Amino acid sequence: MLGGLSNKLRDAMDRLTGKGSIDKAAIDDLTRDIQRALLSADVDVQLVLELTEKIKKRSSGEMPPGLTRKEHIVKVVYEELTEIMGKTKSQVELKPKKVLLAGLYGSGKTSTAAKLARFYQKKGLKPFLICCDTVRPAAYERDNR
Ligand SMILES: Nc1nc2c(ncn2[C@@H]2O[C@H](COP(=O)(O)OP(=O)(O)OP(=O)(O)O)[C@@H](O)[C@H]2O)c(=O)[nH]1
Ligand SMILES: [Mg+2]
Secondary structure (H helix, E strand, O other): OOHHHHHHHHHHHHHHHOOOOOOHHHHHHHHHHHHHHHHHOOOOHHHHHHHHHHHHHHHHOOOOOOOOHHHHHHHHHHHHHHHHHOOOOOOOOOOOOOOOOOOOOOOOHHHHHHHHHHHHHHOOOOOOOOOOOOOOOOHHHHHOO
């Protein structure tokens, strides 16, 4: 579900690093691009505003010695994003559990179920995806592509 987000964030950073000089407008462009990317991935509005405000403030503020302004901004964005997304990789235990995938129509629940199945398959398990939707017309055909 977050597949498109990393591309959008990369595009935002590419736009910044492609610029000749970094002025206030360049930082405004960057934070606007990051806001658009995060909001289109359904990240909480308040969180997005707080995050981009911090990025904006730190980007135009004091720089550690030895870094160019662009390098400094890339570092700031990286640090702020890892701060909200978590610094460590979480481990998934291979034991029986229930996972609920909740989301709006077409937000990627079924695709995520398939990705989870693939994940467990690679770990040596034999997952089955079973279509139990008897209400939606052609549900089986639709998700059995
Ligand atoms: N770019 C992109 N497309 C995705 C991603 N996940 C799902 N899609 C696409 O989004 C569309 C809907 O995905 P589904 O997995 O069917 O969504 P769903 O939540 O099960 O939809 P409903 O069952 O109708 O509520 C499909 O065309 C998927 O290929 C993703 O991470 N990135
Ligand atoms: Mg579905």
